[in-house]
Amino acid sequence: MSNLLIVDTDSYLCADVGSFFHSIGHSVHQASDYAGALAQMDKIDFDVAVIQVNIPGGSVHDLLQRIKKKSPRTAVIVDAELESIQEGVQAIQEGAFSILQKPFSIPELNFQIKRALEQQAPRGEPGSLEDRYRNVYQPYNFIGESEEIKKVFRIVNRVAATDSSVIILGETGTGKELVAGAIHYNSARSHGPFVRVNCAALPEQLLESELFGHERGAFTGADRQRIGRFEHANGGTIFLDEIADMSLYTQAKVLRVIQEKEFERLGSNESVKTDVRIISATNRDLMQRMQQGLFREDLYYRLNVVSIRLPPLRERNGDIALLIQFFLKKFAGNLNKRIRGIEPAAMRMLTRYHWPGNIRELENAMERAVLLSEGEMITTDDLNLFFAHESGIGDEKTIKLPTTGIRLEDAERDLILQALERCSWVQKEAAELLGVSSRALNYKIKHFGITHNSWKQNR
Numbered sequence: 001m002s003n004l005l006i007v008d009t010d011s012y013l014c015a016d017v018g019s020f021f022h023s024i025g026h027s028v029h030q031a032s033d034y035a036g037a038l039a040q041m042d043k044i045d046f047d048v049a050v051i052q053v054n055i056p057g058g059s060v061h062d063l064l065q066r067i068k069k070k071s072p073r074t075a076v077i078v079d080a081e082l083e084s085i086q087e088g089v090q091a092i093q094e095g096a097f098s099i100l101q102k103p104f105s106i107p108e109l110n111f112q113i114k115r116a117l118e119q120q121a122p123r124g125e126p127g128s129l130e131d132r133y134r135n136v137y138q139p140y141n142f143i144g145e146s147e148e149i150k151k152v153f154r155i156v157n158r159v160a161a162t163d164s165s166v167i168i169l170g171e172t173g174t175g176k177e178l179v180a181g182a183i184h185y186n187s188a189r190s191h192g193p194f195v196r197v198n199c200a201a202l203p204e205q206l207l208e209s210e211l212f213g214h215e216r217g218a219f220t221g222a223d224r225q226r227i228g229r230f231e232h233a234n235g236g237t238i239f240l241d242e243i244a245d246m247s248l249y250t251q252a253k254v255l256r257v258i259q260e261k262e263f264e265r266l267g268s269n270e271s272v273k274t275d276v277r278i279i280s281a282t283n284r285d286l287m288q289r290m291q292q293g294l295f296r297e298d299l300y301y302r303l304n305v306v307s308i309r310l311p312p313l314r315e316r317n318g319d320i321a322l323l324i325q326f327f328l329k330k331f332a333g334n335l336n337k338r339i340r341g342i343e344p345a346a347m348r349m350l351t352r353y354h355w356p357g358n359i360r361e362l363e364n365a366m367e368r369a370v371l372l373s374e375g376e377m378i379t380t381d382d383l384n385l386f387f388a389h390e391s392g393i394g395d396e397k398t399i400k401l402p403t404t405g406i407r408l409e410d411a412e413r414d415l416i417l418q419a420l421e422r423c424s425w426v427q428k429e430a431a432e433l434l435g436v437s438s439r440a441l442n443y444k445i446k447h448f449g450i451t452h453n454s455w456k457q458n459r
């Protein structure tokens with residue numbers, strides 16, 4: 001079964017085409033103008049769209065561009081009366097699959113659609129890696145309704161239109177790479193390359209040659225010329241991930257690319273020109289790195305024309321439920337399982353957890369839960385394995401003794417406060433989280449003199 005979209009002002013034609021393709025097992029959606037077509041496209045990634053050249057309310061060329069951007073594998077067939085056939089030809093040049101002259105018969109259309117479907121990359125396996133990224137970074141993959149994340153969306157939209165350097169700050173797994181890609185694929189450079197480099201993954205010399213390339217013989221082992229990432233990214237965007245981990249020496253070279261838009265390959269005197277937008281990211285405290293003399297201030301100011309801070313997941317608890325729904329649907333689809341939702345107890349377990357690995361960790365937890373689940377609802381049992389694993393290994397969960405030492409009482413009080421906060425000051429739930437009885441917790445609360453407004457109201 002394929003998803004077809006028919007955009008046409010002729011309601012008789014739409015009805016005929018609709019009932020025929022429906023009868024041979026396709027799912028057919030219709031629109032009679034530009035806005036209607038956009039609304040349909042928002043909901044569904046179509047396999048084939050059949051579009052009349054003169055659509056009311058907008059141009060077929062814009063529509064084609066939007067389809068190609070959102071869902072590159074969609075085949076677009078345009079149809080035109082003889083007098084506007086030239087428009088159709090232009091559409092072909094812009095990437096439409098084929099053109100049909102009106103009036104056409106249903107077998108003719110069927111033939112074209114069959115041909116388009118045969119030549120198409122299978123669903124979920126888009127043509128190229130580039131297409132895949134293009135899809136991953138679309139706004140509909142951004143989940144979140146909290147004020148914090150809405151602010152991020154607004155900044156992304158605003159900076160996408162510019163060429164400014166952007167630095168993205170946030171803990172691991174908060175979506176920094178997703179945001180970087182969204183900026184690129186919604187910018188004027190979206191048809192240029194989006195090149196990612198993880199600066200922490202490579203030792204200094206390798207990173208340098210990765211970024212700038214090298215000539216043959218530039219160092220031992222350089223047995224042929226290599227083009228660097230700054231050169232590959234020409235006309236597009238380079239994403240420098242984990243920028244804080246870059247050595248001072250490499251930082252100086254990056255600064256020069258920003259200032260002069262040129263650099264040399266290792267082992268060469270010849271300058272190479274490049275036109276790239278720089279987006280960088282880090283989960284480290286750059287201010288501190290600068291104070292320690294480990295990060296160049298001048299580079300920081302160049303990178304930080306716009307900065308975007310991604311909040312950790314625990315600071316936007318309201319988004320957890322949305323993200324869970326999103327990931328459940330995604331993995332149920334990928335793993336071919338029927339999942340209707342999540343039991344309240346399991347949901348509570350997830351919203352109370354502090355998510356040190358943020359959205360990436362939540363995504364992994366949901367994948368495992370879907371894989372393990374035997375029914376249609378995710379239960380606490382499906383999650384237990386994940387949490388058992390987490391508390392066993394993750395060193396982020398062990399409490400670190402400060403170098404100056406600490407009074408055990410202070411630590412206890414602090415943990416109780418944290419537990420209460422996480423459970424919205426419901427003592428019974430906080431007690432569960434701390435592994436003590438409600439009575440024992442209540443005793444401690446009185447002992448430490450902890451109070452909260454919500455408790456007083458009940459008296």
Ligand SMILES: Nc1ncnc2c1ncn2[C@@H]1O[C@H](COP(=O)(O)OP(=O)(O)O)[C@@H](O)[C@H]1O
Binds near residue numbers: 171172176178179359
């Ligand atoms: N707002 C969001 N909605 C849906 N998925 C998200 C969101 N933010 C991040 N993700 C997903 O979480 C994972 C981690 O995101 P990533 O951008 O790699 O984080 P970072 O670069 O900060 O470590 C990715 O799979 C990404 O698609």
Ligand SMILES: [Mg+2]
Binds near residue numbers: 173176177241
């Ligand atoms: Mg990352």
